[in-house]
Amino acid sequence: METQITFLPQKKTLKVRSGSTVLRASREARVHIPTRCGGNAGCLMCKVKVAPDQADALTPPTEAERRKLGPLLNQGIRLACQANIIGSAVVELPEDPLKAAIRKQLERQNDDDLW
Ligand code: FES
Numbered sequence: 001m002e003t004q005i006t007f008l009p010q011k012k013t014l015k016v017r018s019g020s021t022v023l024r025a026s027r028e029a030r031v032h033i034p035t036r037c038g039g040n041a042g043c044l045m046c047k048v049k050v051a052p053d054q055a056d057a058l059t060p061p062t063e064a065e066r067r068k069l070g071p072l073l074n075q076g077i078r079l080a081c082q083a084n085i086i087g088s089a090v091v092e093l094p095e096d097p098l099k100a101a102i103r104k105q106l107e108r109q110n111d112d113d114l115w
Helices: 022-028 052-057 063-075 097-114
Strands: 002-008 012-017 047-050 077-079 089-092
Touching: 002 022, 012 022, 047 052, 047 063, 052 089, 063 077
Parallel strands: 002 089
Antiparallel strands: 002 012, 047 077, 047 089
């Protein structure tokens, strides 16, 4: 059975086989999700955010996710290497920390220019 996943902010939508992990789908969509542990719930680098109304589009958190993410699960954070896609899903990737710092710096400069 086929379903689909959309990656934000890239706005890339891909049809995937139901049961694929979010990480595998990201690779097929050529959306970069950093990893260091080979998809074993060890590095926590593959975090994605799922909106509350999209939570059923992914399998329930694995025991490894529960252990590793703890309260972050309540904020919709999932591990892309552990979450399997079972419905039409939309996931958001966190902004790269370096890009976020540059963006904030530029926003501050723009605010200063206005005054
Ligand atoms: S790839 Fe390392 S925790 Fe998911």
